[in-house]
Structure formats: structure tokens, C-alpha cells
Amino acid sequence: MATSEIPDVKTKDTQLPLSRTKIIMKSSPGVENVTKDSVYLTAKATELFVKYLAKEVIKNNSSRKKIEYKDVAEFVQSSRKLSFLHECIPQKITFREAQARRQRAQTERAANRVEWEDSQEAIAEYFQRWSVPRN
Incomplete structure (x- = not known):
């Protein structure tokens, strides 16, 4: 699509506010300026993606009239x-399950840290044992 084919940005054919889209785009590191065309195209692409996602989730859950977060999450994961x-x-997970996962992760990190420290000590002992003093 050539630049001349892009509709006038002032037209209201997007559901997402262009000003918010521009703020989000400029919040990315390394982005200083964004053109009106890029803001419009990003908003339009985002809108089309959200519509696609909603249609696919609805298609997967045709027995119900409304979709919930868990429906979207299940579709995305599958x-x-x-x-x-x-x-x-x-x-979605319960708070209790999140706590259990966090505890497991902390335990694994602690075990890895101990293994790392033990291996560093073993390496140091090896080199001390086999090093030849220089006179």
C-alpha cells in the first residue's frame, strides 16, 4: 500500500484512539518520533488483530454467548x-498455586546457587592441589 493510498488519519475509521496509540508507540525505548501514517497503521492493525482473536475465541466457544478471559487464555495457549x-x-491460576510456583522457583534458584558455589570451591581446590609452586 503506497502512502497515497493510506486514508486520511483524521477519519474516524479506527476504534482505538490514535492519541493513545501514539503515546504507547513513543514509550518504546529508542523511539523518538512517529509519523501519523505509522500511528494510524499500528492502530488499524491492532484493531484487526483483536477482531481476529475475538472471532477465533468465539468460534471455539460457540455454545456460549459471551467470552471470558479464560477462554482467550486457553485459545492463546493452544x-x-x-x-x-x-x-x-x-x-488463570489461583493465588495459592501462584505462591506454590514462586516457592518452587525460589527453591530451585537456591539449589542452583549452592551447586554453583560447590563447583567453584571444587575447581579452586583442584587447582591448588595441582599447582606447582615456582621458586
């Missing part, structure tokens, strides 16, 4: 095409 969203849209 779709290879949407793997880039796995961390952004995780499946």
Missing part, C-alpha cells in the same frame, strides 16, 4: 500461531 502471546496472556 495456538502455535499465537505462541508469542503465551507469556502476555497466561492461563
Whole structure:
């Protein structure tokens, strides 16, 4: 699509506010200026993506009239095409389960730290034992 084919940005054919889109785009590190065309195209692409996502989730849950977060999360987690969203849209878990996961992660980090420290000590002992003093 050539620049001349892009509709006038002042037209209201996007559902997302262009001013917010511009703020979000400029909040990225290294981005100083954004053109009106890039703001419009980003807003339009985002809108089309959200519509696609909603339609696919509705298609997967045709028995219900409304969709919930868990429906979107399940669809995202089951779709290879949407793997880039796995961390952004995780499946819901209970607070208790989140605490348990956090505790497991802390335990694993602590165990890895001990293994690392033990291996560093073993390496130091090895070199001390086999090093030849110079006279």
C-alpha cells in the first residue's frame, strides 16, 4: 500500500484512539518520533488483530454467548500461531498455586546457587592441589 493510498488519519475509521496509540508507540525505548501514517497503521492493525482473536475465541466457544478471559487464555495457549502471546496472556491460576510456583522457583534458584558455589570451591581446590609452586 503506497502512502497515497493510506486514508486520511483524521477519519474516524479506527476504534482505538490514535492519541493513545501514539503515546504507547513513543514509550518504546529508542523511539523518538512517529509519523501519523505509522500511528494510524499500528492502530488499524491492532484493531484487526483483536477482531481476529475475538472471532477465533468465539468460534471455539460457540455454545456460549459471551467470552471470558479464560477462554482467550486457553485459545492463546493452544495456538502455535499465537505462541508469542503465551507469556502476555497466561492461563488463570489461583493465588495459592501462584505462591506454590514462586516457592518452587525460589527453591530451585537456591539449589542452583549452592551447586554453583560447590563447583567453584571444587575447581579452586583442584587447582591448588595441582599447582606447582615456582621458586
